[in-house]
Amino acid sequence: MAEWLVEEGIGETRALLIEGDEVLAAKLHWPGELVADQVVEAKLTHRAAGRSRGTAVTDSGVEILLDRLPRDTTEGTRIAVRITRAALAERGRYKRAQGRFEQRSDSKSEQNPVAFGRKLARFPSNCWESVWNAAWDGEIAFAGGSLLFAVTPGMIVVDVDGDLRPAELARAAVEPLARALRQFDCGGSIGIDFPTLDQKADRKAVDAALEQALAGWPHERTAMNGFGFVQIVARLTGPSLLHRMATQRTEMAARMTLRRAEMCEGTGRMLELAVHPAIAAKLRPEWLDELARRTGKQVRIAADPAIALEAGHAQMLER
Incomplete structure (x- = not known):
């Protein structure tokens, strides 16, 4: 029977629908992003007179385009919003997240596998890699x-x-x-x-x-x-x-490098990440701290322009 499995990586959460050894579907979520079917609290900041549409802002400052607003909901009111579409970055433009009015802020997400999938330390061998590599190419x-x-x-x-x-x-x-x-x-x-x-x-x-x-x-x-x-x-x-690969290619490669580093085996006190300089610039300090915590190793970055964006790798060193 097909089952959604969730891998909580550094800088992203991955979900795969797997049946046997076959990947049927995939989902990817980055921290701070709103996810379809997620219910969040937000403040209604704008509403056109006589319309059921408006704009709300979450406490973290994310704007959401709304519909299905009740007639008596006025600007400044705090409301619950169910996200119907996450924000999208496209070439030359940015599409804000979309949502609809929800009666209760404690309503559960029912269709988001990132929320309900079975969490595990690591996907079965080569499942995420095969999907990622195909999307990259x-x-x-x-x-x-x-x-x-x-x-x-x-x-x-x-x-x-x-x-x-x-x-x-x-x-x-x-x-x-x-x-x-x-x-x-x-x-x-x-x-x-x-x-x-x-x-x-x-x-x-x-x-x-x-x-x-x-x-x-x-x-x-x-x-x-x-x-x-x-x-x-x-x-x-x-x-x-495919959209992420087209508009956030270095960010995708940086997170994949962290995944490879987390899976790196061997002995040594130092974990060295050999990456293209553009990838090195995307590796946030908090991500590297988390990598050190998860692996129990000191982490060092070795930037080399001869390394392709997608070819970042890790190795264990004595020092």
Whole structure:
């Protein structure tokens, strides 16, 4: 049976839906961020006259765009808010978090796996690494082809490429595509550029395969058009792994380096992190203090511009 597992890392909390040895879906949360389905207290700071929409601010200064406000709720009132979408950083703009009025501030989160998943010290071997590496590369290979992912301000675009005949390639891409959308926590508007299929029967076969592969994943979808394009719209609850890789790439790599360091084995009193200077600049002092506490080692940073952003690693030293 599939189960949500949660790993509390340094600078981030990771959640994976795992069945057997297969990762079905993933979620990622950074401290200080609001999470979809989370209930928080906030102060209503603005409300347009006669409207059910407004703006609230949490005690930590995070702004939330609101809807479903009761008529008698006035500016300055403290209210409970259930987050419907976390804040999103996109190229050239920042989208504030969204939420709706909640009757009670002690209401529980019911759909956030970060809150209800089973916590454990470490995920099964290579589960997080495989998802992270695929999101970093923006590419997933399958027999006969590959999926190439690109994040734009308007949508996530997926290009299906390969050497198979067009109809075979399109059918072969369906299962890995459906798996990737869940693993990358994709939402919003998603465009898939399949190879052009001239025969209507071939297009219908791909539509049927998508229907089956995406069963149980809430979304709406267009039929494949004559150019092989399919558009999917799914609920957007926050930044996907692909969005974070596109807009917060060094931050993602810095946290992955800390995870590798925490897992580093060997003897010695010193734990050295060899990283690119851009990654070194992202490693906060409190994170390094936590790494030292968790490992029981002194921590040292060795910055080297020859190291790729994603290739940071750790080793044990005597001193």
